[in-house]
Amino acid sequence: MSIEALLLAAAFAAGLALQRHSRHAQMQRWLWDAFFWTIAPAAAIYAYTTVEIDRTLVGSLVIVAVSSWLVLGIAIAAARLVSHDDAERGALVLASGWGNTVALGYPIANFAYGAEGLALQVLYAQFYYGVPGIAISMSVARTYSAEKPDRMSGLKAALRTGLNPPLVAAVGAIALRVAGVDLADLARSLGHAAGFASGPVGLLQLGLALPLQRVSHGVRDVRLAAVALTVRHAVAPLMVFGMARGAGVAVPAVFILASAAPVAFHIVTLSRVFGLRSDLVRLLVVVSTVVGGAALVAGIALTR
Numbered sequence: 001m002s003i004e005a006l007l008l009a010a011a012f013a014a015g016l017a018l019q020r021h022s023r024h025a026q027m028q029r030w031l032w033d034a035f036f037w038t039i040a041p042a043a044a045i046y047a048y049t050t051v052e053i054d055r056t057l058v059g060s061l062v063i064v065a066v067s068s069w070l071v072l073g074i075a076i077a078a079a080r081l082v083s084h085d086d087a088e089r090g091a092l093v094l095a096s097g098w099g100n101t102v103a104l105g106y107p108i109a110n111f112a113y114g115a116e117g118l119a120l121q122v123l124y125a126q127f128y129y130g131v132p133g134i135a136i137s138m139s140v141a142r143t144y145s146a147e148k149p150d151r152m153s154g155l156k157a158a159l160r161t162g163l164n165p166p167l168v169a170a171v172g173a174i175a176l177r178v179a180g181v182d183l184a185d186l187a188r189s190l191g192h193a194a195g196f197a198s199g200p201v202g203l204l205q206l207g208l209a210l211p212l213q214r215v216s217h218g219v220r221d222v223r224l225a226a227v228a229l230t231v232r233h234a235v236a237p238l239m240v241f242g243m244a245r246g247a248g249v250a251v252p253a254v255f256i257l258a259s260a261a262p263v264a265f266h267i268v269t270l271s272r273v274f275g276l277r278s279d280l281v282r283l284l285v286v287v288s289t290v291v292g293g294a295a296l297v298a299g300i301a302l303t304r
Contacts, residue, residue, distance in 0.1 A: 007200055008111075008199050008200060009203075010200075011200035011201070011204040012204070012206060012207045013207065014204055015203065015204040015205065015207015015208040019207070019208060024208060027208065028205070028208045031201065031204060031205055032103075032205065034201075035102075035103065035198075035201055035202075035205070036164070036165060037165050038197075039194045039197050039198050039201060040106075040165060040166040040169075040194075041165045041166050041169035042169075042190040042191070042193060042194040043106060043118060043119075043122045043166075043190075043191065043194040043195075043198070044166045044167075044169040044170040044173065045170075045172075045173045045183070045186075045187050045190050045191075046115070046118070046119055046122070046187045046188065046190050046191025046194060047118075047119040047120075047122035047170075047173075047191075048122075048123075048169075048170050048173035048177065049173045049176075049177060049184060049187035050119060050184060050187050050188065050191065051120070051123065056249060056250055057252075059247065060249055060250075060251040060252060060255055061123065061124075063244055063247060063249060063251060064124060064127070064128050064240060064251070064259070065128065065129060065130035066243065067236070067240045068128050068129050068130075068259075069129065069130075070239055071096070071097060071231060071235055071236045071239055072093070072096075072136075072140075074096075074231060074235060075092065075093045075096035075097050075228070075231050076089075076093055078092070078096070078228075078231060079092040079093050079227075082227050083224065085277075086144045086145075086146065087144065087275060087276045088277050088280060089144055090140065090141060090144025090271070090276040091228075091267075091271055091276045091277040091278075091280045091284070092224060092227065092228045092280075093140055093144070094140060094141060094267045094271070094276070094281070095228040095229075095263045095267055095281060095284040095285075095288070096228045096231035097136075097137070097140070097231075098133060098137050098263070098266075098267055099232065099236075099258065099260070099261030099262060099263065099264055100261050100262050100263065100264045100265060100289075101121070101124060101125040101128065101133075101258055101261055101264070103202045103205050103206070103265055104202055104261060104293075105121050105124070105125060105258055105261055106118060106122070106125075106194070106198040106202060107198040107199035107200075107201075107202040107203065108121075108257075108261075108296060108300075109257075109258070110195040110198055110199065111199060112254075112257075113253075113254055114195075115188075115191050117254050118191065118194065118195045118198070120252050120254040120255065121254055122166075124254065124255050125258075126166070126167070128258070137264075137270060138270065141270040141273070142274060145274035145275055145276070146275045205265070206289065217279075217280075217283050221280055221283060224280065225280070225284050225287060228263075228284055229263075229284065229287065229288055229291070229292075232260070232262075232263060232288060232292070233260050233288070233291070233295060234260075236259045236260055237256050237257070237259045239259070240255060241256055244256075257300065260292065260295065260296065261292065262285070262288040262289040262292035262293055262296075263281075263284050263285045263292075267284075268281050268285060
């Protein structure tokens with residue numbers, strides 16, 4: 001086993017162990033903030049400074065965005081068919097439409113495809129809905145919420161979305177690139193550092209997030225979860241692959257694998273804030289992370 005694999009395993013084990021600490025919830029939040037303010041912006045600067053923009057990449061991003069909206073429509077229709085409860089429908093739609101493209105996506109892409117894969121993963125994470133996906137997920141959660149947040153809280157959420165560090169870093173990198181400022185060497189250093197750190201930090205976050213307590217659900221919940229996970233892990237990547245073949249665009253393997261990523265961790269937070277079925281979301285995250293993670297490993301083995 002390589003040193004990198006041992007480091008990843010140790011980080012995951014440390015995350016599981018830290019769940020027993022009385023302040024593990026705060027640790028999880030601190031770790032996410034540290035990732036969001038350091039690794040994510042560094043990766044964004046690297047991506048937007050070094051990736052060569054060509055017709056194939058632009059076409060690939062368009063296909064990804066269109067397929068994401070189509071998958072979201074399928075998820076909404078499927079949720080209406082299998083449930084009459086808005087709290088359940090919201091949980092199913094969010095789990096179907098949003099994958100863990102950052103906390104797990106960055107380290108997986110870097111591990112499988114190196115720094116170039118990480119750069120492409122950053123682009124995917126920013127644009128897989130054509131706009132920052134967290135803004136869309138918040139709107140979806142609000143739509144299914146029993147208690148609507150006041151206008152001010154919505155305004156604050158919009159400001160946080162628009163002024164988040166990775167997005168600001170991306171806009172700054174684009175502006176400097178257009179202005180002819182050469183940051184290539186600095187960007188590569190940041191990219192290599194982000195790639196090295198993203199794996200252990202991502203696995204540490206995963207260890208902190210996976211619940212250790214026993215998960216108990218009935219047959220109905222398992223059926224609901226099966227619907228959402230089928231959309232997340234089968235329909236979504238097949239949509240990207242099919243549209244790419246139909247359009248004759250060589251979509252990078254990183255994008256296809258990213259479209260099948262496990263359910264995003266932030267869906268757990270949204271479900272609690274907006275009164276959706278957080279217990280069902282927890283089931284979806286746990287099963288998706290285990291099953292989807294194994295599927296991604298298999299996919300990487302087939303595409304490398």
